[in-house]
Amino acid sequence: MTIRVAVIEDQKDTRDMLAVLINGSEGYKCVATYENGEDAISAIPELEPDVVMVDIHLPGLTGIESVRKLKALCPEMQFIMCTSLEDPENIFNALQAGATGYLTKSTTPTKILEAIADAYNGGAPMSSQIARKVLTFFQAKEEKVNKELDKLSAREQEILDYLSKGYRYKEIASLLFINIETVRKHIHNIYEKLQVNSRTDALNKVFPKPKGLYALAI
Amino acid sequence: MTIRVAVIEDQKDTRDMLAVLINGSEGYKCVATYENGEDAISAIPELEPDVVMVDIHLPGLTGIESVRKLKALCPEMQFIMCTSLEDPENIFNALQAGATGYLTKSTTPTKILEAIADAYNGGAPMSSQIARKVLTFFQAKEEKVNKELDKLSAREQEILDYLSKGYRYKEIASLLFINIETVRKHIHNIYEKLQVNSRTDALNKVFPKPKGLYALAI
DNA sequence: AATGAAATACCACTATCGTGGTATTTTTCA
DNA sequence: TGAAAAATACCACGATAGTGGTATTTCATT
Structure with a gap:
């Protein structure tokens, strides 16, 4: 069983690095790479990869917007955001847009492959630091409510x-x-x-x- | 630096097992155990442990309610839920109540210790399967909305x-x-x-x- | 050109809501 | 125990919401 992966990333070196990593690993295949969201959106629904790695920073359509549109077209597809940014706002927006994983660029190659498999198998790969930020968002919401309520x-x-x-x-x-x-x-x-x-x-x-x-x- | 841990768990064997595990490990100390939420609530604010492990199923006050009350009293304290249940409703309620971690009882001793350290260091320890359920709660929306709306x-x-x-x-x-x-x-x-x-x-x-x-x- | 859906307007009537009072009992807590 | 807060009950009035009609115009589609 091979997991079919697509990559959306504008920086050529990162993009190639990911493709090489994925293709060089047993059970993974990189079936396409795109350098912007627009190209990805027009091609990915036909291609039907299992997992898509998406950079948050893309020229034109952002990674988050790309995920939102793609997820609407292909609800079964799994999206993993890749970024250097850890700010809660971005994390929250990405996850709300339909991403199921969130990796920072410092993630090791082994962990990247694990994350892909994890997303494919119904998990939501993210570091526990990021999970905490997600929780903060959850918990922050209540406060205001209680302020009026109490x-x-x-x-x-x-x-x-x-x-x-x-x-x-x-x-x-x-x-x-x-x-x-x-x-x-x-x-x-x-x-x-x-x-x-x-x-x-x-x-x-x-x-x-x-x-x-x-x-x-x- | 030692992480001071308290345990709230009604089953004696699990409770003792956790205490032994924690006390037998370098850098961890189990400073108290309680068999119900009421006892814990009256003692823990004085004791000020760094991390509290809480069973969801407790006689009387539930684990979730205990966390809610304790978190209100001690916002800096970290709470990790331990349970056999993985249903989204419980996960959601526990995390919303202020827990930062969520472990199932099948978690290995090593992972338990890692989770404690992780919570102490600002992470939110949970399996990626559980993280996915959290996300589902985030994303579950729309659909029905549009059906009525259109x-x-x-x-x-x-x-x-x-x-x-x-x-x-x-x-x-x-x-x-x-x-x-x-x-x-x-x-x-x-x-x-x-x-x-x-x-x-x-x-x-x-x-x-x-x-x-x-x-x-x- | 005809059909139908949607938007517009008007009327009359009833039900429910929201406002502004007063007053007694119960609970809580200092 | 004594004061304050909360819950209970009652009244009267005006405002707003909801019901059930009819009817005209506009616009898109057949």
């Missing part, structure tokens, strides 16, 4: 939860075995604390939407 | 976008330079197509929330 009492949070699910006042009242007027009062207090005056505004304040979701969907 | 005409999508931002009918009307009755009509059509009858329900149908987010925040 202004509210437990009961208020409970009611807000029902609001978020679209329940009407009287439904909430019967679910909580309290009077509708009490529900109304709680919600009034919630709105005051959050400085809003509608259900939707309250929810948007407490559960901020992931950016770009709608823009993307259009 | 039932709607462009104008309807535009109006739904305003609804999601909390605008009132008359605000939408003046933003789009159309009559409020037209807005009302569009929204009525939107609700019909989506088979709902309130703003919140429509938004929940088109922009499904990442599950577990709110439950976590409580």
Whole structure:
């Protein structure tokens, strides 16, 4: 069983180095190399490699954008980002775009081959330093949420939860075995604390939407 | 430099095994073991270990809840979850609670020690299989979104976008330079197509929330 | 040229929501 | 124990949202 690999990398020496490494190893074959994202996008869907190594820095279309487009066309294909940059923003964007691995350029040849096999076998190859940065992104998201949320009492949070699910006042009242007027009062207090005056505004304040979701969907 | 480790694990044999492993290794010291989360929470903030190994399955307070509380008290402390479960929900919740590592019980002693050192040094030790599951959580989105969304005409999508931002009918009307009755009509059509009858329900149908987010925040 | 979908506009009615009060009981915590 | 915070309940009013109609115009496609 041979893993078919493609490489997108603008620097000729790195590109050739990768091709030689891959072709020189049992079980791996480099089936194509590209020096920019545009060429890769027009050729890769036909070629159907198993794994694609992508440089983040590409002239024209960036590596991240290339992955986003390719992943949409070929959901089964595995993408590994290769870069010198470790900043969280790039890591996050790359992974969100559909990459499953993230290697820095200092990675040893052995580790590169391992990473390719790993991605092919359902893993997500990345150093634990990078994994930590991913986690930071995860955990950072919550903070802001709680900041608004912990202004509210437990009961208020409970009611807000029902609001978020679209329940009407009287439904909430019967679910909580309290009077509708009490529900109304709680919600009034919630709105005051959050400085809003509608259900939707309250929810948007407490559960901020992931950016770009709608823009993307259009 | 010695890394000070604490262990929270209800099964005596596993607990003892970990303690022996840690104390038998140069550079590591097991400073305490606990058989449940409650004991750990009352003792660990005083003790200030560098790294805490936490079993997910604990009697009473779960491992995840224990980490959440401890992390709030001691943000610098590193937590590694140990479990036999690899299901995405647990992984996600544990990491969101503040754990930085996630080991399965099949991990070898050497890898366990490596993981402890790794967490201590700013990494996030986890297998690449687990890393992939984390990514899946990141990437799991869209799909359903578009399915509901493309039932709607462009104008309807535009109006739904305003609804999601909390605008009132008359605000939408003046933003789009159309009559409020037209807005009302569009929204009525939107609700019909989506088979709902309130703003919140429509938004929940088109922009499904990442599950577990709110439950976590409580 | 005809059909149909989408966008526009208007009306009347009901339900629900949001505001602004007051007041009692329960819980929490200093 | 005493004060503060939270939860409960009630009322009245105006604003907004949602329902169910009809009807005209525009635009794309057959």
